[in-house]
Amino acid sequence: MEPRRPNVLLFISDDTDFSMLGYSGGAALTPSIDRIAAEGVRLTRYHTASPVCTPARYNTLTGHYAGRCPADSFRNAFPEDEPYCVGWNTDLLPEREFSLGRALQRGGYVTGYVGKWHTGPSKAALGVDWFEPDDDPADPAVVARLKERQRIFVEQVKKNGFDYAAAITWGNTDDRKMKKLQDHNLEWTAKGALDFLDHHGGDERPFFLNVATTTIHGPSHINSLRSDVRLTGVGYQDDHVGCMPPRESVFERIEQANGVELTHRTAGALWMDDLLGAVIGRLREMGLEDDTIIIYTTDHNCFDGKATCCQGGVHIPFVMRWPGRVAAGSRSDALTQHIDLLPTLLDACGVDRPGAMVVDGRSMLPWLTGRPQNSQERDELFFEMGYTRAVATRRWKYIAFRLPQRLVEQMKSGEVDRAYDQVGRFGSQLQAQRYPHYWDPDQLYDLENDPEEQHNLAGDPDYADVLAEMKDRLRACLETFDRPFDLDHVDDFLFSDRYREMARKTAEIDMNRFEWYRKGWY
Numbered sequence: 001m002e003p004r005r006p007n008v009l010l011f012i013s014d015d016t017d018f019s020m021l022g023y024s025g026g027a028a029l030t031p032s033i034d035r036i037a038a039e040g041v042r043l044t045r046y047h048t049a050s051p052v053c054t055p056a057r058y059n060t061l062t063g064h065y066a067g068r069c070p071a072d073s074f075r076n077a078f079p080e081d082e083p084y085c086v087g088w089n090t091d092l093l094p095e096r097e098f099s100l101g102r103a104l105q106r107g108g109y110v111t112g113y114v115g116k117w118h119t120g121p122s123k124a125a126l127g128v129d130w131f132e133p134d135d136d137p138a139d140p141a142v143v144a145r146l147k148e149r150q151r152i153f154v155e156q157v158k159k160n161g162f163d164y165a166a167a168i169t170w171g172n173t174d175d176r177k178m179k180k181l182q183d184h185n186l187e188w189t190a191k192g193a194l195d196f197l198d199h200h201g202g203d204e205r206p207f208f209l210n211v212a213t214t215t216i217h218g219p220s221h222i223n224s225l226r227s228d229v230r231l232t233g234v235g236y237q238d239d240h241v242g243c244m245p246p247r248e249s250v251f252e253r254i255e256q257a258n259g260v261e262l263t264h265r266t267a268g269a270l271w272m273d274d275l276l277g278a279v280i281g282r283l284r285e286m287g288l289e290d291d292t293i294i295i296y297t298t299d300h301n302c303f304d305g306k307a308t309c310c311q312g313g314v315h316i317p318f319v320m321r322w323p324g325r326v327a328a329g330s331r332s333d334a335l336t337q338h339i340d341l342l343p344t345l346l347d348a349c350g351v352d353r354p355g356a357m358v359v360d361g362r363s364m365l366p367w368l369t370g371r372p373q374n375s376q377e378r379d380e381l382f383f384e385m386g387y388t389r390a391v392a393t394r395r396w397k398y399i400a401f402r403l404p405q406r407l408v409e410q411m412k413s414g415e416v417d418r419a420y421d422q423v424g425r426f427g428s429q430l431q432a433q434r435y436p437h438y439w440d441p442d443q444l445y446d447l448e449n450d451p452e453e454q455h456n457l458a459g460d461p462d463y464a465d466v467l468a469e470m471k472d473r474l475r476a477c478l479e480t481f482d483r484p485f486d487l488d489h490v491d492d493f494l495f496s497d498r499y500r501e502m503a504r505k506t507a508e509i510d511m512n513r514f515e516w517y518r519k520g521w522y
Helices: 031-039 053-062 100-106 140-159 186-200 221-225 247-256 264-285 338-349 405-413 429-434 461-478 497-507
Strands: 007-013 041-043 110-116 164-169 207-212 292-298 318-321 330-332 381-385 388-392 396-401 442-446
Touching: 007 264, 007 338, 031 264, 031 292, 031 318, 053 100, 053 338, 100 110, 100 207, 100 338, 110 186, 140 164, 164 186, 186 207, 186 264, 207 264, 221 247, 221 264, 247 264, 264 292, 292 338, 388 461, 396 461, 429 497, 442 461
Parallel strands: 007 207, 007 292, 041 330, 110 164, 110 207
Antiparallel strands: 041 318, 292 318, 381 388, 388 396, 396 442
């Protein structure tokens, strides 16, 4: 008899930096994640390919770059003769492409998804944008609409290859119109995950469970922890109460810890870790922990690096535990990223990739298991975000920022008085403050000597050969896409003093206009 294939628990948080995790030296309490790192492997050069929620999740679920998204909402949003803008627009549509869930489902796995989705059509497109700010989640009529909307969300997730879906949050909680539902509720998410294990953990088939949290994104975790635990996305419920440590214990444990201050970040990190701990605890109770691949990662890095191809946006945590296959306390510095997760899990689970799948990633299993002898490591990474494209090797990174000419003409003509940022908006003040060359069309960084990407070497003649090589690398990547991205032409206006002044004005826009900044949700 062949040995049973491994179960898989894939746990993905939101907006998480290394400083928020104990295993990576952060002043935070994350014992469950730390244990995975101690008893498994950590990838030290793991990256997202597109550093905001929707395309990062799309990368994970499809195994390919966001720029290949076939959804009309993405394909038809931009003229065919200009670059596409990667943002919150890469919808995963089951009628157009395969997902990780569907591939594993076809390979004999029972599949489940719990928590934040944020990679499907908008609520308006689904026809479920039914609520007003002051709606009361205790009102039976409101509850009926909430339950119907949740049914539609669950149905949409299941269409992407999941046998089970629960506690689905379509986007960020602070995006919900109803004010009383804008807090996080991780206990509701935990109950969905625990119910999946209770119903399917004893099946003859192995399982794949994807748990995605709304934390550490805003709103305030401190306020959420003090909110009514019974209040969920389907109204007041109580069957999930008690499935995680009491909320007040989050404050108590942080207060008792040396060197850990109570903040939005630390409260969210420990609360999120409690959720993971509850799921792992149930696996342990069922005798399944050591038969399960357990992965923790995040969608992208956060705050002043998010939505950029800089390291502060794309470099992210990844740890994995798989007893008997992964050495405890091991590390790998292989160049890896989210698009590699799908082929890695198919490889680990012994599932053939469906022929219709387009996959840019490659299996990380040789590096995760410490047996890379017969595998060739990737020597570069490709990134795409907004109107930037980038390529990185172990030492060098080249970022190209190319606004469509129509936006350049708006700046030149005075139609707008500020500089468009890398996602075609005017809201990247934090990013511009961290990265002084944010608005430069061409950027070359020496990651070994300048990991914070503060010194742009693109205009230094001493690095002309390196720049040419990195441009060629990026050009080769871009040739695999069907939309133009001209590396060789930059409008002279983008080197002018007037453009620099417009960029300065954009960078100085008052951040307090954003609630998440004003209230410290970062």
